[in-house]
């Protein structure tokens with residue numbers, strides 16, 4: 001090797017046969033994307049084996065070179081990882097990732113800008129603004145809607161509620177905080193809303209007890225008449241509601257809070273209406289979208305995770321507003337900033353750091369931009385329609401089988417369901433729950449399929465997210481067959497207790 005020191009050492013990696021390295025990386029990507037079922041969806045290794053294979057108590061003292069590190073990734077990390085691109089992966093509100101998004105990720109890391117200031121990221125700033133604007137349009141938000149990208153829906157919800165606090169409780173709250181107030185600020189959301197709403201209340205000094213939970217229907221969708229009743233009750237109790245959160249794409253069920261009705265209830269009450277469409281934003285692109293997003297033109301802020309139904313690599317979240325200046329008003333560190341509510345056009349060449357709490361801000365929008373450039377809007381629309389139709393067919397397969405019970409008719413491609421053959425249907429809930437947990441755990445360990453389990457109205461339900469573009473009806477048929485076989489074996493070993501035995 002050469003004289004060199006540190007600089008030469010870094011450069012050495014670049015000069016090391018770059019074609020060979022890109023080919024090695026290409027091999028990993030090709031294998032992963034073109035042979036999605038080659039490896040088990042869940043690692044078929046014990047916890048101890050995973051630890052033994054991965055854990056390194058100390059950093060390596062001498063390097064293997066990039067080629068060696070890639071080989072190590074392929075040999076060790078891949079087998080011990082969950083394959084979210086596997087067609088039998090139903091476990092999360094995302095599935096896989098798009099190769100175009102992966103390349104966007106790599107190139108964003110290569111440029112490595114921070115989007116806090118325009119000066120550091122001229123092209124990146126405009127791309128993020130444009131992409132956020134496109135997302136607002138796709139949801140049907142008013143002209144001029146745009147926003148910022150932040151790491152995750154949980155943070156976006158938190159920022160939205162901080163904007164709500166600033167707008168509705170008065171801008172001085174940013175300086176004075178909440179102490180010394182006579183009123184008690186409260187947030188209203190449904191009892192099935194994402195836990196990040198409560199976390200935000202905790203962080204903002206509102207307190208989780210000041211999050212009032214509105215009742216929901218069998219699909220976990222907010223009952224707007226209960227929202228109205230709870231708001232009236234707040235008034236009688238001297239509380240100060242300042243934000244209502246509607247969820248479009250409810251975490252457990254994929255359901256939709258009735259936005260148009262919620263807008264009507266909130267009208268004239270001086271509230272900030274935030275829409276948490278972290279998961280459900282993707283449905284806006286399907287034929288059913290416009291009906292489910294009816295009323296979106298009246299909301300104040302929207303969270304949309306592009307890393308869920310848009311197949312963008314994690315994390316990639318847009319926090320959108322009809323007038324994005326409200327974000328700047330709430331977060332700009334310059335206390336002299338003058339807020340102009342009538343301005344709807346953002347200055348494209350602005351410092352995005354002023355619209356969020358982030359200082360080092362990753363170039364998240366490039367992944368979405370790459371995907372739209374590569375595939376076009378039509379691709380996303382067709383995929384959304386295709387997966388909505390697929391989820392309906394899964395519902396019908398479950399409904400038409402005597403031993404399965406779909407928990408509701410799906411609206412957002414998440415299907416909860418239960419396996420209740422013969423006597424199990426009348427068995428105590430504890431028995432049914434134990435059966436479901438046993439089946440899910442057994443099939444997870446098999447490495448063949450990974451669906452989730454969740455409480456819904458107090459009982460364990462299987463939960464399958466059906467947005468994975470690779471999953472077919474045959475795949476889901478195999479899930480039902482495996483549940484049946486595993487369930488029958490469990491029931492044979494653990495006979496269903498008669499009701500009088502449990503007293």
Ligand SMILES: *Cc1c(COP(=O)(O)O)cnc(C)c1O
Nearest residue numbers: 152153154194251276278279305
């Ligand atoms: C996933 C989800 C969130 C949280 O988003 P993250 O990106 O995981 O932080 C919030 N709300 C809803 C409705 C979600 O589905």
